[in-house]
Amino acid sequence: METAEHARAAHSHQRAKKAIKARYRSAAPQGEGPWNDTIAHMLEHRSVRAYKSDALPDGALERIVAAAQSAATSSNMQTWSVVAVADPERKARLAKIAGNQKHILQCPVLLVWIADHSRIRALGESAGAPVEGLDYFESFLVAAVDTALAAQNAVVAAESLGLGAVYIGALRNNPEAVAAELALPRGAAAMFGLCLGYADPAGASDVKPRLPQTSVFHCEQYDPGRTTSEALAAYDADMQAFQSEQGMAPAPWTTTALARFRNAQSLNGRDRLKAAFRALGFAMK
């Protein structure tokens, strides 16, 4: 006799197979593995670029930030902060910086994630202690990585609550303007934004296929031979099929990648990012 437990396990197994298939398409690994709802949620992630206007539930942002603060942070230095922007006019100004992405206007809240040396700079000033170590590239990287770890915990937490999210890298188009808009102190710079809200089902997208696991996952040593031209051709075909299904113009991934990194102009103004971050107080020696 089938118990509720058996039914749940069978459902979970089917969900696993479906999620793996959506993520890898023709390159889906055949092996079995452990599975649970947390992993299912993560595998089913898709970026949400169409939002309903509904507000977040009371206390949700505080829980999401608590999850973010629970991510690991190098030596517990916590060199990041987050600014929640809900004011429509401020969101509109930030959207303009970010190439007029309409989902920034739609979503009820935009979180802006900040690499933040300013707390420790302020400590140094008030203690009369040198903090010259902050001027090195390593200390910038610690802040950038810790910001990203925190933000990704926020995404997982938000999605577990039924919310949708999308990262906004285009805030780096003009870091000085973002810093002025958010009144950031010296030694703080926006790494990226994150739209949060309930997805508008009318604008829903599907799980985007990724490169075969063999291409990114290596054993003992890196083997460039695992990214074969056959594997890339199959991925190009999978991506084009996905784009057609979504009503987007199909383009091979390899073509898109080469266009994205062709030259300084293809970076949409971000070829001056280093100068911008230096102006905001990251010397990056």
Added chain:
Amino acid sequence: METAEHARAAHSHQRAKKAIKARYRSAAPQGEGPWNDTIAHMLEHRSVRAYKSDALPDGALERIVAAAQSAATSSNMQTWSVVAVADPERKARLAKIAGNQKHILQCPVLLVWIADHSRIRALGESAGAPVEGLDYFESFLVAAVDTALAAQNAVVAAESLGLGAVYIGALRNNPEAVAAELALPRGAAAMFGLCLGYADPAGASDVKPRLPQTSVFHCEQYDPGRTTSEALAAYDADMQAFQSEQGMAPAPWTTTALARFRNAQSLNGRDRLKAAFRALGFAMK
């Protein structure tokens, strides 16, 4: 009459209050908020620095990497890779680079997370197409951030399977030696390692307190005034209480932070990180 559903909800609520209290101690926010097991898992995170020798379950690494690949990635460029190191001698050599951290020897597998432009460099070479955009700091940052987003999904997935994890930033003590050990191609560099395995209960640590949420979480604009000297003093006291409970020498957080960033020497050799990454193929213009 109390149903099983009610009992579960009550248990979940208690777990929420306990997790928030452990994470924030004297600064624990009093408000209510939504809650589920995924968020509970994240709030209960602690870094694991003592491992049993047991191997991971079959297929677990493949699921963990699938979760990592499901994280957002800028323009779907997927400029990261991961190398799983299980060979005891290779782990020992990497542990030596990372200041002889014994948990690298103990854990059954060390994942090394790689910012990886090499796939797109190889594409450019085979297509005879320029990829000059990769030479800019922005393109390094995209790879570093995407590597961190992927790794954090891996941590959440691993912890949801009952595994423990700890990041190893000290692989950046000598990026060239790590690259040689892992046979990394040009345009690839280790950002950090990640030990995975079953925690040894004998070496268990508790949830580490973080700064008050008011200090890192801002509304509409950044307000440095939210990090008051009273808040920092309370956090120093909470951290010292935590360290005493763990049998560690108590030190105020503010003192530790100032020591960590005092000068170039306090970075443990990582003051040369920029030169190291440049030598590995990231021009960072």
